[in-house]
Amino acid sequence: MEEVIRLHNINKSFRTAVRGTGLRASVRSLVHRETRSIHAVRDLDLSVDRGEVLAFIGPNGAGKSTTIKLITGILFPDSGDITVLGLDPHRRRRELAYRIGTVFGQKSQLWFHLPPLDSFHLLGNVYDVPPATLRQRIEELVEVFEIGDLLDQPVRKLSLGERIRCEMAASLIHHPEILFLDEPTIGLDVVVKSRIRDLIRDMNRRHNVTIFLTSHDVGDIEKLCKRAVVINHGQVVWNDTVKRLKYSLLNRRIIDVKTDGPLTIDQEGVRILKQGEYTAKLEVDLDRAPIEEVVPRLFRNAGIQDINISNIPTEEIISRIYEGSV
Amino acid sequence: MRSRNDDRAAAGGRSGRPFRVNTASGTIARLARRYGCILRYGARNQLIYLRSFIMRNFFLIVILFVMHRLWRVILADGPIVGFTLVQMLWYLAVTEAIELSRGRLFQDIQDDVRTGAVVYTLARPYPYPAFEFARWFGGALVRLVPLLAIGFVSALALVGPLPRFAYGISLALPSIVLGLAIGTLWVLLIGLLAFWSEDVTPFYWIYQKIVFIFGGMFLPIDYFPEWLAAISRVLPTAFQAYWPARLAVAPDAAVAMTTYAGQLVWIAGLAGACALLFAAATKRMHAHGG
Structure with missing residues (x-):
């Protein structure tokens, strides 16, 4: 190929101006501008x-x-x-x-x-x-x-x-x-x-x-x-x-739901990430729990007021890579 | 009909090589075609707004009317430093048309710098200032035509015809276009200061006032004390407004030649200054990451 x-x-670094807070810093920056180096790309x-x-x-x-x-x-x-x-x-x-x-x-x-x-x-x-x-x-x-x-x-x-x-x-x-x-x-x-x-x-x-x-x-x-x-x-x-x-990661979806009561779900491949009295955030592993099965089940188990299905954010992918879970 | 160059370049393009033909004449033709095209589309872009532009600039009639009242009093006892009332009003029609058609390119550049968009133009096969100049100058030429027409009709209505109009305008027209190029380069130069200053509008205001005074916008330079007039006559601002307008009202072939030459020198100087400033700005972009 x-x-x-x-x-x-x-490697690439930049200089960026540092601005202090307050009037004194503003006046000082007129005569002496402080800069800080940012290492944007490393090895x-x-x-x-x-x-x-x-x-x-x-x-x-x-x-x-x-x-x-x-x-x-x-x-x-x-x-x-x-x-x-x-x-x-x-x-x-x-x-x-x-x-x-x-x-x-x-x-x-x-x-x-x-x-x-x-x-x-x-x-x-x-x-x-x-x-x-x-x-x-x-x-x-x-x-x-x-x-x-x-x-x-x-x-x-x-x-x-x-x-x-x-x-x-x-x-x-x-x-x-x-x-x-x-x-x-x-x-x-x-x-x-x-x-x-x-x-x-x-x-x-x-x-x-x-x-x-x-x-x-x-x-x-x-x-x-x-x-x-x-x-x-x-x-x-x-x-x-x-x-x-x-x-490892892209086969997952995040489901945010608003309910009219506490949500209970016990299904393989579905993990509750966060739960409030009327809200819940779930992570679904699509290999084990297809979305077309999970969503109807949610509607059956709880009074769903609102539902939002999204991909795992890039930030999350990065943190999981760091955690070593990939 | 396909030329040999067409075929050679097309074959090159498909194989992943640039389409360029690398001979001196080829390079000149290529650049002329490129910038001519940018200028043409700049003009075309301006034509979309031409009607609203003309409506906006009808106040040129008001300016000329006020100037007429003023100069009628000043020149009541006859011409001063050679300018009659007729010449004065036609002179002002030309200087105003150049000034109003130039536009505010610096604002576009300032926006590109603020949003960071300018850095992406470095990945294009042309220098950013040259592209912006050609684009804006094309638009300025389109704006110039109705402004000259409004100015000339107003002057005609207020003071009557200009003696030797056809001869004067034929000598002045190239100079008016070159004067407009000088004005556009100035505004480009001011726009490039946006790499160092967050708001370049004050620089533009200062420049505008300098053109008003030393460019002979409202008052021909000949009215100044001789020492000041001598300095003002060689400044780029005079080649932008004073000399083109003077050629229109007092046509002289020898003066026309020196005017064109002076304008070309200043165009080269200002273009060089823009290139140097942009080179410094590019270094700054590298240091700050774009």
Whole structure:
């Protein structure tokens, strides 16, 4: 397998301003600004093969964004080596930019008041795609992402799901070899989420595009990725198959219920995490207790007023990795 | 029809290599195509709001009306330093159109810096300031057209036609466009200060007042004491407003050539300053993690 991303022993620290409280500290900061060093990434080793769909997960502030910025050449490491598509990303950032695509929530590539087609043409020119190739590429992407009806509508009038589809098409205009996706399904409903996942999978299979996916959505990870890398405090704490992670943790759901009386449930695979007089939080092991069995049972056993089923939060996954329960 | 370069580049693109053609002429053509396209879409983006923009700027008529009343009194006994009332009002129509069409690019840059969005533009194959300049300048050119039209119609209604209008405007037009480029570069430069200052609006206010005074916005520089006029005439602010407007009302081919040359020098200088400032800002982003 060809390695397209390789990080070896990477360290990156930042300086951040420290602001004291009170008037005196504010006045002092005018003449002497205190800074503190933050070690964002520590001894990070990571490699990604061509065509792989990798989940890169971790809680907020874990070092995910910093790692992506290092890989895309936006930042340079204090120490260690990074090679992306055979290039040093920081020294040859512009050259690398032609070969990678990004969908970052913070900076849309689409012009808000113009139709997506205009943005596609603009990006084609920005990435120096020859006109004939650009026309062909747009036709291809319009077909894959089913955005033919959206091409002439201003982006501001598109729904979030439609916009994400256009955003992804825009990121692929120049045939990137690696695509960085940051929370591509955030805020989408279940149906649209599923559609976007299908598109990502399709794109990966058809064009062998390597996908570097950052997501807090366990569904994205389960449905799309073969391998997951979990990062916390700037260090890799898990680097293994999603299958193993799923077996250990991702096959669990959290059920929050509000009841009109005390809840009792005695079922294998269901564990009560927290219980109040009218509330309860349960963890369900899907291998032992399918959700379609647990929920009706809850309704039979107690007067359910409200119910919410969710995945295990990333923070929880991290803490369980630390506890050694994975 | 597909050119050979098209085929070569397309083949390269599919094999995962960049689409670029690396010869000097190829690079120039590529950059011209890229920034021309950004400028065109910047203009197109502006056209969406053009109607509301024109409505907002009808107050240019009010400004010119007030100026007309003022200068009619000042110039009651005849021209001062060579400016007649007709020339003065047409002069002000041009300076105002340049000033009002420039817009506030610094606010967009400030927002990008505040939200951290600017750091992600580093992963694109173009320099952020160049992209923002082309985008904004395209919009400014679109705004310029109706403002000049409003200004000229108002001046015509208030003081009558400008002598040698066609000749004057043909000499002034390139200079007006270059003046607008200087103004846009200034605002870009101010926007880039957002990497160091949380709010750059005060810098913009100071700059605006400098243009009002030393750029000859309300009062041609020729009215200043000679020592101050001599300094003001070579400042970028004069090449932004004073010289283009003066060319329109007092056309002179030799002056036009020196004006264009001066404007190109200042454009190069300001573009260089923007590039240096952004390079320093990029270092700062590295130090602070973006």
